[in-house]
Amino acid sequence: MKILAISDVPSKALWDYGTREHLEGIDLILSCGDLPQKYLEYLTNFTAAPILYVHGNHDGSYRENEPGGCICVDDSVYVWKGLRIMGLGGSIRYNNREDSFQYTEREMRRRVRKLWRKAHHVGGIDLLLTHSPAAGLNDSTDHAHKGFACFNDLMDEYEPQWFVHGHVHLNYDAKLPRVCTRGKTTVINATERYVFEIPDPDPVIQHHPIWKRWFDVK
Template sequence: MKILLVADKENDFIWDHFDAERFKGIELIISCGDLQPSYLSFLVTMINVPLFYVHGNHDTIYTHHPPEGCDSIEDRIVTFKGYRFLGLGGTMKYSGRPHQYTEREMEKRIRKLKRQIRKHNGFDILVTHAPAFGIGDGKDLCHTGFKSFLTLMDEYSPKYMFHGHMHLNYGRIERIQQYKNTTIINCYDHYIIDI
């Protein structure tokens, strides 16, 4: 299955000069947050496939203007073409605004999902906005990853983790990293993967 991954930056070339050929064969779009709702609605309309999203720390507008034609997978598991996607948006709490969580609050969200995870016999892909602690995250509180994501990967060994938040132009940040059995992909701007 070919997936278009997007996060954090609207790509002007895609938005202003859309070329359907570049996205031929795409079956799903995943947004890892911090994108304008109109951009996501544009993508889902032009590519004409489902779009799943989680919230980034700047997605407060989604409360009143959610992206049309797109599905939030926040705090739930969604199955698509045999793959189980678990969505956990937001970042480390640094200013008290929506979609920010302490480590303890993120652990609580995950505990609430345990029954769903058992019911689905685990999950294949973890979709987040923030990275996991120590794997492509930053040193400041805002960009620190969650340790609870490491625990989730240790316990369930998903094949993939898709995240945003860490812009690739921040410095020495790699797009793809490996953590045990999980391939972690930073979805900044856009990236196409065939799983």
Template sequence: MKIMVLADTESRSLWDFFEKSKLEGIDLILSCGDLNPHYLQFLCCFTKAPILYVHGNHDARYEQDPPTGCTCVEDRIYNFNGIRILGLGGSMRYKKGPFQYTQREMNARIRRLRFSLMRHRGFDILLTHSPAYQINDGQDLPHMGFSGFNYLMDKYHPQYFCHGHVHMSYGREYKRLDRYKDTQIINGYEKYVFTYGEDLSQSQE
């Protein structure tokens, strides 16, 4: 299964210079947030692949104008062909606005999922906007990661953790790929395509 991960900035290759062939072979699209909802709607018109999304901290417009044809997976586990995807969007709270949380508030969201996690026997992909705490996150409050995500990886050992928020254009210290114990981590900034089940350490960008 080939999965495309998107985050933070619209790919000019997919929007300004779109060709339908660029989506051929893609089975699933995961949006990590902070993308124009019309961009996701546009892609939805040219693929049969489900587009699943969580909110970024700049996605207040989604409340009035959500991306038609796409599926929000906030605070739930979505099963796609046997792959369990857990969605938890938003960033650390640094000002007033939607889709921002304190560490305590994110932990409360995770606790509310405990019965769903038991029923689904865990999950395979963690889909978020923010990174995990001290794993390629920023030192400033807006870009600090959530410790609850570290807990989820420690307890459930998902195969993949897809996030955005820390743009790779910020500097070389923000990696495209990383690993935390059993979990392979993908920074979905702009776009990244991988095959489910592959060892990403062997892949070439």
């Protein structure tokens, strides 16, 4: 399965020219947020691949008009052809704007808690899709680009094979990696665009034993 991850910065290669050629062979598109609504809708004209997205902190306009032809997986566990995806958009709260998707650490942890039963029902998650990075993992020192500590807890608890995020542009810091690992999880910064391949998931989902709920003991 070939996946295109996009975030934050519209790709000229996808928007200005050769869109169909660049999307050829792509099975799934994952948007990590902060992209114009029209950009996502434009991509739907050139591919049959579903576009799944979470909200970025600057996607306040989505509240009135979500991107047409795309699927919002924010605050859900979405299964596509056996691939189990947990979506958690937004960034750390850094100002008091109510028209943006911003959350305190406590608020994000509460959102995670609400998804526990859904994740258990499908036997876990394979891919964590967020806008923000995890705390201490490719995040930044300024408050607006600080990551969430509970994302580290999620990786420890569920051990997803992939964690795809945006928010921290690669040009913010030359030392930021595009791809790294944490435990059993491959972490991908999707800024602009990044293509990666994964084995085809087994569409027959196996249920796992109930995990200890880390949020009950924090």
